[in-house]
Amino acid sequence: MEEKExxxxxxxxxxDIILSNIELLDTEIDVNYSEICTRCLDGNEFSLLKDYLExxxxxxxxxxxxxxxxxxxxxxxxxxxxEMLREIKVxxxxxxxxLSMAKRAQNKKHQKLLDEIALRLESRKT
Numbered sequence: 001m002e003e004k005e006x007x008x009x010x011x012x013x014x015x016d017i018i019l020s021n022i023e024l025l026d027t028e029i030d031v032n033y034s035e036i037c038t039r040c041l042d043g044n045e046f047s048l049l050k051d052y053l054e055x056x057x058x059x060x061x062x063x064x065x066x067x068x069x070x071x072x073x074x075x076x077x078x079x080x081x082x083e084m085l086r087e088i089k090v091x092x093x094x095x096x097x098x099l100s101m102a103k104r105a106q107n108k109k110h111q112k113l114l115d116e117i118a119l120r121l122e123s124r125k126t
Contacts, residue, residue, distance in 0.1 A: 001081065001084050001088075004077055004080055004081050004084070005081065007077055008074065008077045008078065008081070011070050011073050011074050011077065012074065014070050015067060015070045015071060015074065018063050018066050018067045018070065019067065021063050022060060022063045022064065022067065025056055025059055025060045025063065026060070028056055029053060029056050029057070029060070032049055032052060032053050032056070033053065035049065036049055036050075036053075
């Protein structure tokens with residue numbers, strides 16, 4: 001279970017890094033779009049910026065895909081952890097029942113022994 005929690009933390013960290021990268025890409029895309037709109041560019045500059053924006057768009061798409069995959073893994077791991085917790089709860093309940101039954105059996109043996117001692121003492125008195 002601790003291993004799953006560690007993996008979950010690692011995936012959460014990866015997701016956070018990817019989200020940070022997506023924000024940086026969005027910022028970079030916005031900056032370059034505003035540069036296209038505000039500056040007078042020659043054909044070569046415009047072509048370079050357009051290609052760079054397409055490249056940034058592809059990077060963002062890949063990052064979003066990675067984020068979705070990591071998010072699915074996180075959901076799966078959380079479901080596994082919930083299932084493990086359920087199993088632990090069931091096992092704890094079974095353990096408590098077993099201990100309770102063993103204690104009752106021990107108490108019955110002890111009471112039976114006390115009853116036998118009491119009968120012997122009673123028989124000696126008479």
